[in-house]
Each structure stands twice: as C-alpha cells, then as structure tokens.
Amino acid sequence: MTRTFMDWGLSYEWAWGLATIAGILLIALPLMLAVAMIIYVDRKVWAAMALRRGPNVVGPFGLLQSFADGLKVFLQETIIPSAANKGLFLIAPIITFTVALAAWAVVPFNSGAVLADINIGLLYILAISSLGVYGVVISGWASNSKYPFFSAMRAAAQMISYEVSIGFILVCVVLYAGTFNMNGIIEAQRGHGLGIVNAYAFNLLLFPIWVMFLISSLAETARAPFDLTEAESELVAGYQTEYSSMSFALFWLGEYANVLLMCALNAILFFGGWLPPLDWAPLYLVPGWIWLFAKIFAFFFIFSWVKATVPRYRYDQLMRLGWKVFLPLSLLFVVLVSGWLMVTRYERSPHTALCPSLDNAELAARGAAPQGSPCVRENLT
C-alpha cells in the first residue's frame, strides 16, 4: 500500500505512515463490525442448541441486536465506585481492548495482505496475548471489590498456566514450518497433507497438538468451559462486576476480538490460513481472505458449540488440566516432533554434526568469537 501512496507523490516516510494508518483502520473497523455480528451469532447458536429462538426483534432476524445493545451501553452513565483506584479502573478496559486489536497487526488475510509482515509474527502474537491478562488483573484490583479481585487472581494464574503449554504447542508448529513468520507458516502448509490438503492438522504428529491448542485457546480467552474469571454463579460477573457503560463495552469488544483472534490462529497455524483447504487450482479462484473468514467462522461455531454444551470446569480441574496434562503432553510432542524432523528432514544426525565453531585451532586463530556459525544445518525443504 505504501507504493500506491508513493505514486501519489508522497515521500516514503509519509506514504508509509499513511499506509499504516489506513491498514489499521482497514483491519480495526471491520473487526469491530465482525465482533458485533459474532456476538449475534454466538447468541443465536447458543439459543438454537437450547431450543430457543435467540435475538429476533431488532432488525431482520434480530441482526441489529448487537448494535442496539451497543447503543444502550453507550448511553448509560459511567459509574466509578468511590473506593476504586480511578486511574487504573479506567485504564484496564482500554488495555484489554487495545491489546486485543494490536494482535491483529500480524494476521495475514491473503498472500502479502498483512499490516506488519515481521519475522517474529508468532512470537509477537504470543507476547501480545500475554499482555491481555493485565486488563483483567488491573480491573480486578482497581475495582477494590471482593469478587473482581478473586476473578483477577484466577485470571492471572489461569493465563500463565496455559501460556506455557501454548508456547510449547507453537514451538511444534514453528519446528515444522521453520519460521515464525505467519505467512511463512501458511505457505509451509501448502500441500502438506499427502500433497493435497493445505493443513497441518492432517499430520498425525500435529493433530493432537491442534486439539491441545484448541482447548488451550478456549482457556486463554477464558471462554466456556474455562470461564472461571467471570463465573456468574460464583463471582457475580468477575472482573466486570463494577463496570458499566463504555468501559464495560470495551471489555466485551476486547474479549470477542480475542476470541476471533484465537479462531484465526487455529485457522492459520493448523488449517492453512488463507489457503484453500485443498491444493487444487480451481479453489484458488476464490480470494484468500474468504477462505480465512470461512475458517474463522467455522472455529467460532465450535467455540459457541462448546460454550452451549460443556459444563464449567472447577478451578483445580482447570489447573490440573493445564499443568499435569497439557504441559507434559506438549513437552512430549516437542521432543517427538523435533526427533521426527531430525530423522526425516535433516540429513545429519547430531553425532556426526561436528561443529567447526568448536574448533580450538580456529578459535585461536580468530580470537574468541568465530564469525557467524558455520555449523547451522540447512533446512532441506
């Protein structure tokens, strides 16, 4: 996009700035719209599974329900509890919302259609999603109220626990793809399954990983059945208890933006992102972003489905699942995946990989630091 602006006669820096702003708007505004609609979808799916009709009054089929809700919330009075820590109380929802949007910067919508095509894309996502917990923790503490505080404690422990195993899961994917770049990961999935299917999930080693990732992403976004941070039967509404009006709406928007992000990650990391499901020429006629949106929608349906049908976990069960099941399993799979790749993809086994940089004579000749590291095994794919 920078090029287009430069063609208009702008200097590179101005063009870059304009392009970035345009890109941000191009992602953030539709995302907000998508969040509004996805809340509607969530409620509809949930209703359908409970044999209800769900929202059906505002607009055709109740499609405008979310907008009506938004307007209502917008017009409400912002109430700040008198004992609350005012600054932090107001900043918390902003953090949640900002962080939820910031993560989308590295999500590719099509080949090259990504706001920031950085080489540590996946790490960036991991970093940003680890920031999400601060919104919850700060709001819980700043509310100066019992239930929000419990919720904050739960959220902190929960997110840290699941981030550990998510980290290992992502390592497996990265090992296969050989890159942290999101587009690179998607490209690496082209024809991965028997040369036909564009998805990592059809790899016997990565399929269990995907299942773990799906469950962990439920926990990471505090969706049912892991929504202990806002368990209404125990904690009123958790960290949101004291919030009203727009600050409440920001939490809501941020939360659903995060859910969509996790759906997108599922699609990108394991189901080929913007690639069509099959590596078959006619399918490429459909634009990439449509494939991505379809996949995101499918995953969101799964999320809703789970929310509608699975009872909430108890807190110690949640912790046990994270630390005693997922952590050892994901570790095991890191070992399995790297072992498998070592045997199949990289020619030389570790024992014969004599490292020239460990050569004493050479070290002496060069001083302490050898130039670069010549003994990196080449990726043979």
Add this chain to the structure above:
Amino acid sequence: MNLTASLSLIAPELVLSASSLILLLMAAWMGDRHTQTISWLAALALAAATILAVPALSGGASGLSSEAFGGQFRADAYAAFAKILIYIAAIASILVAPAFFERLRAMRAEYPVLIVLATIGMSIMVSANDLMTLYIGLELNSLASYVLAAFLRNETRSAEAGLKYFVLGALASGILLFGMSLLYGFTGTTNFAGIESALGGGAQTGALFGLIFVLAGLAFKISAVPFHMWTPDVYEGAPTPVTLFFASAPKVAAVTLTARVALEAFGGQVEAWRQIVVFAALASIVVGALGAIGQTNLKRLLAYSSINNVGFLLIGLAAASLAGVAAMLAYLVVYVAMTLGSFVALLLLQDRTGEPLETLGDIAGLSSRSPGVAWSLLVLMFSLAGIPPLMGFWAKFVVFRAAVEADLLLLAVIGIAASVIGAFYYIKVVKVMFFDEPADREVAAAGGVNWAILIAAVLFISPLGYLLTGWLGTLANTAASALFIAA
C-alpha cells in the same frame, strides 16, 4: 576439538547429570519410601564419576587437549584432583544422611538428588575456564545449597539458615556478576586465557575494580573474612549432614576455583590481588580463631574452625607459586578428611531418644560414656590444631613452607602465631571431653556407615597418613603444575 571429544572430557559431569535425572524420576515415582535405594544409587553414580575423573589426575590430558567446548571447560589434572575430593565428600554426605533424617521423619528422596546436582555445579566450577562457565557452575551449586540448608523446612532454624544463605548468596552472586561484567567490558572476553592476555602486565582501574569484585564474590563462597558472616548461622541451622556437605565439598570447589581465577585470569596481576588474599587469609585465621573461643555449640565452633582453615588455604594461594598451589591442594585433602571426621563424629553423638548432642555441655566427660567417639574427636581436634604427629601439622607445614619460599615470611609468622591461639579452643573441646564431669545425658552412638567414615578419616589423619604424603605430594604437584603450564 569436536563435539565427541568435548563430550568425552565432561564424562564425569555427564554421568552425574544423567543419573541425577534418572534418580529424580525414581524419586518422583517411587516416593520417599525408597530413599535408601536412591541414596545408594546416588553414591554409586558419584563413585563412577570419581573413577572417570581418575585418568586426568596424572595429567592425562593437558593444555589445549584438555579444553572442551571451545575453551569454556577444562578437564585437566588440577580439576580432576578437586573433583575427586568433591565427589568423595559428596558420597559421605549422602551416606550419613538417612540415619539423621529418619529420626525426624524428614528424609525425602530429593536429598541425594540435590546433592548430586550441587556436585555437578562444583564439578563445573573447578573446571571453569571461562567467566560464564564459572557463574553457571557456581549458581548450580548455590541454588541446590540454599534448598539443602532449608531442607528441614518445619524447623525454624533450618528455614532461617536457608533464607539467610539465599539472601546473602544472591548478594554475593550480584557482586560477582558485576565484577565479571566489568572484566568483560575492559578485556572484551570472558575466557580466562583471553583475560590474561588482554590485561597483559598492568591493569586499568576498571579492570582492577572487576578483579576486586570477582574476588569478593568468590570470598563469600569460601566464607573468607570479611564475607564470613553467614557461615556460623548457616552451619548451625542447616541439618548436620548438610553442614558436613557445606563445610567440605563447596569449600574445595570454591577455593580451587578462586586459585584458578587468580592464577589464570589474573596471572599478570599477582601483586594486585596478593594483598587482598593476604589480608583475607590473616583476617580469616584471626577471626576464625577468636570467634570460636566463645562458642558453646559444636556446629558453630566447627564453622569458625572452617573459617580459620580457609585462612591457611589462602596462604597457599597468596604464595602464587607452584609449591603454594600444591600445598593448598594438599591442605584441602587433609582439611576435607578432618571436616568429614568431625561432623561424622558429631552425627554419632545422640542420646537414647535420638536427640543430637550439639553443645559443649553435652559432650562433657564423653571419654567415659563413649570412648570410641571421644578418642576419635581427640585425634581430629589435635590434628585441626596442627599438633605434630598428625596430618594437620603436615598440611600447615607445607603451606607455611610455600609462603616462606615465596618471601611471605611475615604472613607465615603471623599465621603460625594465630594458629597457636586457634589451638586453644580445639584443646578446650578435648579438655571438656576428657576431664569434665560427665553430663547426665546418655550417649547412644549408632550407624555403621558413620563409623566406617569416621575410622577412615581418623586413620588418614593419624601418623599412618604420613605413608601417603609422598604420593599425595606428587599428585598435588602434578595438579598444580597443570595450572601453571596453561597459564
């Protein structure tokens, strides 16, 4: 030098690492009921590591061929000498533990595992040829030690010892790291040889600061005055088998490490660090001797005794000569034997309920109640005091001879004078045991392994040990020369 050759040089560490992981899994799955098995297996692993370290002892590999991983690690005779000593001390502290902890029902299967891990750390320390290796080894040893000190977590004293050790140890690590960062900044390398060649003959102020901070950090680890404050408290609070461990193995590791850093990295700055070492040596001897006089708790007394001994060890280092380092190594051997013996004797002393006897009052008239332990302690105390027919005398003698040869006559004279003061409290212990009215607490000495270790230690430091001096002196010379060939 390729990976395979590097790996073969770290064989003892590899064996220990692998066995620590296996033992940890065993501890996790089999639970605390199988502690005995795990302890014996850990001792076995340490014995295997000892055997693996033996070939390097006679100078098997030297110079560049003893360097592994591009000069970060060095498995020369010097390191092997220290390693064998460390492994033996570690074996002893594993074997004496079950009897002690069982009385308190506090034996956990993690104890031998932690000892093995700490031993790996010390192994890395003595082989360190690079500031980074030094730090990694030191931290591995320290972290395991903090946990071991607090091992009796339900006892306030033990928990306090752990906390105190941790806080002060972390401070010392900080100081050490700060010094290392300065050195790196001023020399541009972390390799010992590289530092020496970069510093050349003289040294800039900044590098000198680095040297001082590094030595200060290491002085904490060997509990040399003025960084000794933690020693009595930690030695007293920690469970006795752990104290035995602290007083023996980490001392060996830290002293040999200090000598290597001083002579290899700062080989050109002998004059700069010699005054520091001389001061620390004299201060340690005096403070150790004077501090011990007022103590009634035997563990505290032995703590001051170890501070005192560190002073004598540092005299050997201050000589900065081949003879000095060889003397230091010989002293270390005798010191380890005396320390192991004293603490094992302490472990043997308990009343009928199993309550340990730890104060001077408890051992009054011990000669009539438990003559075996009393006579052993007599030999040990006389040896610690440096009274002639015993090995303690020989050790002190070689150290002082090295100091005199290096023209440090004054240091030697003051050292000898202070050791006479030190003899006072050792002899006081003997007097209490043999001439005081027996205390009314019964003594029930138990534990076959403890007796075996005690007898071995006493035999070694008895005049019989002089049969070994020739052999020991040769080994120490070979080991010390490894330091000087490389430098």
Add this chain to the structure above:
Amino acid sequence: MIQTFAFYLFAVLLIASAVLVITSRNPVHAVLWLIVAFFNGAGLMVLVGAEFIAALLVIVYVGAVAVLFLFVVMMLDIDFAELRAGFIRHFPLGVLIALVLLAEIVLGVGAYRAGALELGAAGVAAEPIAGRSNIDNIGALLYTRYLFLFESAGLILLVAMIGAIVLTHRERPGSHKTHQNIDRQVRRRPQDATVMTRPDVGQGVEL
C-alpha cells in the same frame, strides 16, 4: 527520523517509569510502572534490530514474571511506610553504595573503549549471517558454541524447580480434591448409581 524520535520516546519513558517504580507509594503501582519500563525496554530492543530479544522480554518478563510479581504484591498487604521506617538510619550506607556504583559507572563510561571489545570490534564480531533472522543466529550460537553453558543453565532451572517443590509441597492425604479419579468418574454409568423401582403403596423402598 522516525528511529530517532522512537528512541527518545522509549528512552525517556523507560527512565521515567523506572524512576516511578522506586518512588510510587503504592506497591501495585510500582509493579505496573515496572511493566511499563520492561515494555519500553523491549521497544529499544526492536530499535537496535534485536526483535527476538524484544519479544522474549515481553513474553517472559511482562507476560509471566511481572504477572507473578503483581499477583504476589496484590495478595500481600505491604505497608511501604513501615518498610521505609529505617530509611534515615540506613541512609549513609545507601549513599556509600550509591557512590561506589556511580564511580563504577563513570569508570565504565569513561573507558568504554579501553579493552579490545572483540564482540564490538569490526572484523572479529560474530556478525549476523546475511539473510538470516536473529532467531536463527541466536539459535545457531546457543546450540553450538554455547551448548555446554546452555544445557547447564537448564540444570540450574531444574534445581530451582526441585527446590520449590521440596520446600513447599505437602502431601495432604484424604483430601478429595487431590485424589479425584477422573477415569472412575467418567466410567460410572447410570445403572451403577441409580435404581429404578416401583414401590407398592405403603411399602416404601428397600435399599
């Protein structure tokens, strides 16, 4: 231009938040400022082209370590006024240490070219291989030249883990929560738990 601006922005924010860490009265605020400081540090790392370190800084320090700090600080009722009670008494010692450190810094800054900084000097530096990201480069170094140190550092972390467990873990026999057997719960069928009966009037049920 943008780089310069970003540098000063990050640097000023970093120093300001670092100052606020030690001056804020509320410990929770102090931790939050610490997080801001970490974040700006990560920004500086990005500016020098060490994007991997930046990401690690955020993931490890901001995402995990600081959360734990916050967790602990929120749970503890720390009274800063009480902590500061000994301030005057220890002030001289503090000043002394500060002076020593200041002298060190001056020394260091004044002589930053004193030694032959091999990693900084041209020609002998471990230059990044062209066309490789610094993740590749760091990985290549860690697993070749620094393999031994890297693995030993792993042992240190293992010891820390063992230590934490040894010092805190307590078996609580008889507690239901720790001995929940999920397999058994899942295997349980309705017929194992409930019995359908049709009792006669006035007879009741016999169990």
